[in-house]
Amino acid sequence: MKFWGVRGVSILAGLGFAFGLETMVSAGLPNIYRLVVLAGLFITLAVSLNLINGITGQFSIGHAAFYMVGAYSAGFVSNQFYAQQSLGPQLWLVVMMVFGAFMAGISGFVVGLPSLRLRGDYLAIVTLGFGEILRIVVQNIAPLGGAYGMNVKPFGSPPKAIWIVWTLAMVCIAVCRNLLRTAHGLPFLAVREDEVASSAMGVNVPKTKVTSFVIGSAFAGAAGALFALYDTFISPDTFKMDVSFIILTMVVLGGTGSITGSVLAAVALFAIPEWLRTLQDPVTKVAIQIPGPSLVATMLAVIVAVALVKLIQDRFYGDKGKKLGLYVGAVGAGVAVQFLLAALLKGVPQLAKLSFEAAALRMVIFSATLIILMLLRPQGILAHHEFSWAWVSKLFGRRPSEANA
């Protein structure tokens, strides 16, 4: 049957991608291996939060709590029982992942219950509070290591994790995407749009909300379990509120509701700070120093360029070609301002003496990028669009019928 053929090919392609990534990255540095694992985990976290936040519209900002539940339950159980089992490390990883997902799913159910009565900001506060409570409780449980954290007994060498982490990410994406492609996904969207109207149309609103919480948190828990077993050390500090906020930022930045957007934003937000961390002069291997005048000039130039682009966006409704030209002009103006100001500011002695390490500025660059993106594209990188081949061909100006053939 054609359906199963296509199905089989896409599953094989997914697995092939995961194993290919594994072999490719294993050849590189261990540091890179770790980053690729973490990137896969963050994709899972962002996409699963997108299901709760973007698709069902329940403003949850405590996603790190589910991540933590998965990590701690898998870590604890693995410490207790790893010695007795005979499954082998890779299979054990899978079993623990399922267990972490199960535990986090239960906690997702518990958090989902207040969402039946609360909306918007109030729900956000409850989820935030839940995350913090859970973290502090774990911090005070001695068997879980308390504030010192817990060592998860490593089994032999660090396990091969990329393939399973990325498979999890792809499964998470597939589940959300499949849901939205069938009529079964519409009640989730309807609940986001209007709860009163959906219940009048017979949508079981409580069930829909709790389902989305359970699925979303289960995926986060699976990611947490993999993190615990791969990283072999977890502490309450790993799951602080700012992790929740980073995940939330990924969802919002990618375009609330767009799975593709969440994936792209997860990779970008994860990669940018990591890349900035490694900024060095390629020859001398010394951290790049940025002189004070250029830094100040760059900041002002960015403000000028952003203001110009925003102005063009808001006021100018010309054809696309002209608009693109104006954008290029605005960016060019920014560059010009930078050079001009940098030359001028060199004359200020107090400023000329200063210099900053590029890597130390990474959080500044990171947050500035976020602010700029939110100013220029408040609906997120992809807004509500999804990746599909039809969309790609439309992007390049072809009719979708040709692409589908």
Added chain:
Amino acid sequence: MSEKPVVLSLDKATIQFGGLIAVNSVTFDLYKGDLFGLIGPNGAGKTTCFNLITGVYKPTSGSIKFNGKEVGGLAPAKIAEMGICRTFQNIRLFPALSVLENVVVGAYLRHKTSVYGAYTYLPPAINETESLKKDAMDLLEVMDLADMAGSRSADLPYGKQRRLEIARAMATKPDLILLDEPAAGMNPQEKEDLQATVRRIRDEFGKTVLLIEHDMRFVMGLCERIVVLDHGEEIAQGSPEAIRSDPKVIEAYLGEAV
């Protein structure tokens, strides 16, 4: 009075918000295939009455029976499943969803396949999605919205949004459909079309219709029986001719000129 079966029966339905009795002991019966009007001045409790029937509010006392079963106080989704669906006075579409998707949400109420098939994208869920979409498309055809199936529902003009709400309610395959001011904000031509559509819903699809409307020409020309509310109380009930000449109704609502 009629040998047709009773679809909806309100018996002394009452709801009280603190000291305010919004609907006081309202009693009327709807027979199968009725085109029934609910009128009255602003604040008379018409929409509250709808909210009682559809489960948004729980009646303080009295009973609401639908096809012989008590529905007062059930959850709205449960009542929709039993076969009562409604539209809203202030349009409540799903704005970011497409016109077709809006209707499919309604049609989804009668879905049969399991949601697990949807997570894994298995053929039963796919086929059902296709058939629900087809049903929805047919309804859009009836409501004359088929050409806009792909546009965002928020982008539709006002009159069409109202029609879309009716299509969405129809998609749930109800026995009884409640229309809350379906003609509000429409121009005379649109009103005329709507009258024809509502009649078609009753004649062709065999639905029972209960509607609230302020446009007296619309109500008098369409409805076969009318109940008049004022300050939560029922002041008159009967055919349009009887209502038009009822002194109580003239005093409370219609005024001398009509």
